[in-house]
Amino acid sequence: MPKVVVVSGANGLELGVSVAKAINGEFIMIEQKIFPDGELYIRLSDPTRMRDSIAIIVNTLFPEQNKSWIETLLLIDSVKEAGAEHVIGVIPYIAYSRQDKVFLPGEPVSIRALLKALKVSGMDYLLTVDIHNPVSLKEFGDHAKNVMISDLLAKEALKYTKTPLVLAPDKGALERARVAAEAIGAEFDYLIKYRDKTTGEVKLEPKEISVKNKDVIIIDDIISTGGTIALAAKESLRSGARSVIVAVSHALLIGNALEKIRNAGVQCLIASNSVKVSKDGFINIVDISRRLADETMEIIKRL
Ligand code: R5P
Numbered sequence: 091m092p093k094v095v096v097v098s099g100a101n102g103l104e105l106g107v108s109v110a111k112a113i114n115g116e117f118i119m120i121e122q123k124i125f126p127d128g129e130l131y132i133r134l135s136d137p138t139r140m141r142d143s144i145a146i147i148v149n150t151l152f153p154e155q156n157k158s159w160i161e162t163l164l165l166i167d168s169v170k171e172a173g174a175e176h177v178i179g180v181i182p183y184i185a186y187s188r189q190d191k192v193f194l195p196g197e198p199v200s201i202r203a204l205l206k207a208l209k210v211s212g213m214d215y216l217l218t219v220d221i222h223n224p225v226s227l228k229e230f231g232d233h234a235k236n237v238m239i240s241d242l243l244a245k246e247a248l249k250y251t252k253t254p255l256v257l258a259p260d261k262g263a264l265e266r267a268r269v270a271a272e273a274i275g276a277e278f279d280y281l282i283k284y285r286d287k288t289t290g291e292v293k294l295e296p297k298e299i300s301v302k303n304k305d306v307i308i309i310d311d312i313i314s315t316g317g318t319i320a321l322a323a324k325e326s327l328r329s330g331a332r333s334v335i336v337a338v339s340h341a342l343l344i345g346n347a348l349e350k351i352r353n354a355g356v357q358c359l360i361a362s363n364s365v366k367v368s369k370d371g372f373i374n375i376v377d378i379s380r381r382l383a384d385e386t387m388e389i390i391k392r393l
Pocket of ligand 1: 188259262263310311312313314315316317318319
C-alpha cells in the first residue's frame with residue numbers, strides 16, 4: 091500500500107495531527123503567508139514525501155470560510171503537483187452547505203459550485219461530518235461519505251438526563267434525531283410550527299410526543315446565531331420539559347449566540363470539535379478525531 095501522508099489547513103491543524111497519529115500516517119507541515127494584495131500562498135514543507143502517496147487533506151472551513159475554501163483548493167493542487175497518487179479530503183465542517191438550493195431566482199446552489207471545484211481540482215474522496223443536506227454530496231457520487239456523529243453527541247448528553255427525549259428543531263433534522271435516539275434508546279420527534287386558533291400566537295411543539303417532564307435533547311447540525319436553538323429550547327420548556335440540553339455537530343456560535351442559548355434556559359451545550367470552540371463551563375466538547383480516522387481508514391482500504 092502507498093504511504094499515507096496527512097496535511098492540514100490552518101483550521102484543521104489539531105484534527106489533522108490527531109488523525110495522522112490514529113492512522114499511523116506521516117504529518118507534514120504547510121508554510122502559509124498572505125501576499126500584500128491579500129492573496130494566499132501555501133507550500134508543503136517537504137514535498138518529496140508526497141510522491142506516490144495517499145494524501146489526506148484535513149481542513150475545516152470555519153472560521154474564515156472563504157480563505158479556508160481557497161486554502162483547500164491550493165492544498166489539493168500542491169499535493170497533486172508533488173506526486174500524490176490519491177487525494178482524500180477530510181473536511182468535517184463544509185461552509186456554504188446551507189445554500190443547497192435556489193431559494194430566490196438568481197441565486198447559486200453554492201455548495202454544488204464549491205464541491206464541483208474540489209472534485210475538478212483532484213480530490214478523489216470526500217469525508218465530511220453531518221453536512222446540512224447529504225444530498226449535496228451527489229457531486230462526488232459514491233466517493234463521498236457523510237459521517238453522522240449524533241450518536242456520540244447523544245451518548246454525552248445522556249450523562250445529564252434521566253428521561254431523555256430527542257428533538258429535532260425541524261423535519262430536516264429528523265434523521266439526526268433518529269440516529270441520536272437509537273444510540274441511547276430514547277424516543278425522538280421533531281418540532282413543528284403551528285398557530286393557536288384562538289390567540290393567533292405561533293408556537294413550536296413536537297409533532298407527536300409530549301415533552302412534559304422529559305429531559306429534552308435538542309439535536310441539530312449547526313448553531314450559527316443561536317436563534318433556532320434558543321426558540322426550540324424556550325418552546326420545549328414552555329410546554330413542560332424538565333430540562334433542555336443542546337447537542338450540535340458544528341458550533342459556530344456567532345456573536346451573542348451562546349448568551350441567547352443560555353438565556354433560553356438551556357442546561358448545557360454539547361458540541362463536536364469539528365470547528366474550534368472556546369472552552370467554557372457551559373460547553374462540553376466531543377472529540378471526533380477517532381471516528382474521522384476510522385472512516386478515513388475505511389476509504390484507504392477500498393483504494
Ligand atoms: C437550519 O436548517 C439549520 O439546520 C440550523 O438550524 C440553522 O442554520 C441554525 O442557524 P441559527 O443558529 O442562526 O438559527
